[in-house]
Amino acid sequence: MANTDYSISQLIQVEACTNCQECARVCPAVEASQQGDLSALYRIKGLKEILKGRRGIVSRLFGKGRPIEEKVKEISPTVFRCTLCGNCQEVCPVGIRLKDLWLSMRQDLVHSDAYPKKINMIRENLEESKNVFGEDNEERCEWVEDLDEPPDDLYVRDQAEVVYFTGCVAAYFPLAQKIPLALAEILEVSGVNFTLLGEEEWCCGFPMLGAGLRDMFGEFRDHNLKVVREKGAQKVMFACPSCYQMWREHYPKDIEIVHASQFLLDLVTQGKVPLKQLDITVTYHDPCDLGRGARVFEAPRAAIRSIPGVKFVELPNNRESCQCCGGGGNLEMIDAKLSAEIAKRKIEEVLSTGADAVVTACQQCVRTMTTYVKRNKIPLQVLDITQLIHMALDK
Numbered sequence: 001m002a003n004t005d006y007s008i009s010q011l012i013q014v015e016a017c018t019n020c021q022e023c024a025r026v027c028p029a030v031e032a033s034q035q036g037d038l039s040a041l042y043r044i045k046g047l048k049e050i051l052k053g054r055r056g057i058v059s060r061l062f063g064k065g066r067p068i069e070e071k072v073k074e075i076s077p078t079v080f081r082c083t084l085c086g087n088c089q090e091v092c093p094v095g096i097r098l099k100d101l102w103l104s105m106r107q108d109l110v111h112s113d114a115y116p117k118k119i120n121m122i123r124e125n126l127e128e129s130k131n132v133f134g135e136d137n138e139e140r141c142e143w144v145e146d147l148d149e150p151p152d153d154l155y156v157r158d159q160a161e162v163v164y165f166t167g168c169v170a171a172y173f174p175l176a177q178k179i180p181l182a183l184a185e186i187l188e189v190s191g192v193n194f195t196l197l198g199e200e201e202w203c204c205g206f207p208m209l210g211a212g213l214r215d216m217f218g219e220f221r222d223h224n225l226k227v228v229r230e231k232g233a234q235k236v237m238f239a240c241p242s243c244y245q246m247w248r249e250h251y252p253k254d255i256e257i258v259h260a261s262q263f264l265l266d267l268v269t270q271g272k273v274p275l276k277q278l279d280i281t282v283t284y285h286d287p288c289d290l291g292r293g294a295r296v297f298e299a300p301r302a303a304i305r306s307i308p309g310v311k312f313v314e315l316p317n318n319r320e321s322c323q324c325c326g327g328g329g330n331l332e333m334i335d336a337k338l339s340a341e342i343a344k345r346k347i348e349e350v351l352s353t354g355a356d357a358v359v360t361a362c363q364q365c366v367r368t369m370t371t372y373v374k375r376n377k378i379p380l381q382v383l384d385i386t387q388l389i390h391m392a393l394d395k
């Protein structure tokens with residue numbers, strides 16, 4: 001347990017909080033739970049108390065009030081009941097980097113042994129299997145066998161121009177596998193020279209940071225970099241915004257990276273994707289890590305608009321104000337009820353647009369919204385951008 005889990009800049013930033021409550025106003029967890037203690041404001045107050053308590057030797061030894069360990073345990077549930085959506089950071093008028101702060105707090109809580117024990121499962125899965133689900137890593141590209149005509153090499157090639165980094169969710173979750181299946185077929189039709197990493201792809205590291213397990217990340221980053229470089233690729237493509245965001249912020253900058261929505265838009269613009277008419281009205285949900293996180297707002301919209309016949313309507317809260325679907329920050333694992341409550345609000349907003357389908361660009365958003373829609377028998381299609389383009393593909 002130490003204040004060293006925070007950078008000097010973070011220690012200064014928390015002192016800048018003006019108590020304005022803007023963060024609480026936009027927080028989906030606060031709104032869905034009606035609990036103010038899930039807000040950034042509450043967490044910052046608690047963190048200040050903890051930081052001060054640890055710093056002062058006198059207050060540690062002779063201090064009145066509660067021991068710091070008690071305060072740390074008390075604050076833990078609020079830190080982990082957060083989707084890491086970054087909405088609070090977007091509106092904070094003094095510019096506190098709140099999302100990074102939540103990651104540092106999670107790491108502090110793990111070091112302080114005050115974390116939800118489900119985190120141990122994530123740690124064990126990653127240590128033993130190199131993926132977040134504890135699945136056999138050799139089965140990472142088994143989904144390829146579900147293609148109509150799977151290639152013999154299952155798209156794992158020695159050299160290629162583009163590496164498609166699939167990510168754990170899309171590789172293993174049957175519902176999410178529809179995304180790589182659609183994407184692989186579009187890439188094939190468009191003549192893209194690409195490869196998967198197969199069993200050599202390890203978790204990108206995002207679940208580690210979200211679980212407060214930053215100490216594990218270096219080994220995973222170094223491994224992924226090594227295998228990508230061995231392919232001689234010019235580009236790494238991600239359909240998962242969290243993998244993309246992770247590479248964008250935490251990997252060396254000498255490798256070109258691109259999100260699938262940007263890559264597909266390029267292919268469509270170059271006339272490499274034959275598209276037929278689709279008569280459907282869709283809206284678009286900005287995934288938190290792709291939108292607020294990586295500031296990719298326009299490419300997915302342009303890709304949707306490029307499909308003949310598709311009518312596009314915006315959500316009332318869009319782009320940097322888009323409301324989280326409830327699927328981020330490991331919240332589903334920590335508090336499934338709260339995650340579903342947030343999803344409920346998201347789907348209500350989608351339904352208010354009258355769209356036939358909500359399109360997004362993230363397998364986790366697809367998973368969270370589809371689960372809610374199916375459970376509640378709501379007649380709404382939930383599609384990833386790759387699936388929408390695949391529906392329009394004129395083969």
Ligand code: SF4
Nearest residue numbers: 027082083085086088
């Ligand atoms: S990241 Fe999102 S869920 Fe977490 S405190 Fe900020 S607004 Fe709330």
Ligand code: SF4
Nearest residue numbers: 017018020021023092
């Ligand atoms: S929005 Fe920023 S300054 Fe205002 S209460 Fe929240 S953290 Fe503090």
